[in-house]
Amino acid sequence: MAMFRLRTDAEAWFSEIEKTPHVRSKFDLYYFCLMAGFASGRSSETHISGAGSKEFIDYFIDDYKPASNLLIGLLVIAEMKYKGIDVTEKAAVRALFKDVVDASNGNNHLTEHGMKRMNAYASGGFEFLAERRDTKPRSAEEFLRDYAQLIEGAVAA
DSSP, X not given: OOOEEEEHXXXXXXXXXXXXXXXXXXXXXXXXXXXXXXXXXXXXXXXXXXXXXXXXXXXXXXXXXXXXXXXXXXHHHHHHHHHTOOTTOHHHHHHHHHHHBOTTOTTTSBOHHHHHHHHHHHHHHHHHHHHHSSSOOSXXXXXXXXXXXXXXXXXXX
């Protein structure tokens, strides 16, 4: 079964802001990493299995359910960029979509490979964040301020 996984070093890095009013769930931490991975185009299969990460849930939690299709769409777009597929290449886009999306999977609508790739973007996003900050976040407010700037810079690059 496809599961969302968060790197154990990411959990340690976020430990001081994890239980704040701005961060209500482990999925929030995963989302921060995932969006950084999508924005920077970084994916890393390091630490997405075994002892380097922890499975924590197999579905989009209620707070993220309305955005689940958007997140899956961003995964498809990121994979298109990664594989050099142009949007006009209909057969290649269709094949990619079938490779990562499984509409019959009621939990998260991802194939095993799709979940592996989404977790890889979350892992790469964590690496991106950790490399660009001198220290781990000490408060949610300062992290969110820096996070917005880092994402904006990654998208602009």
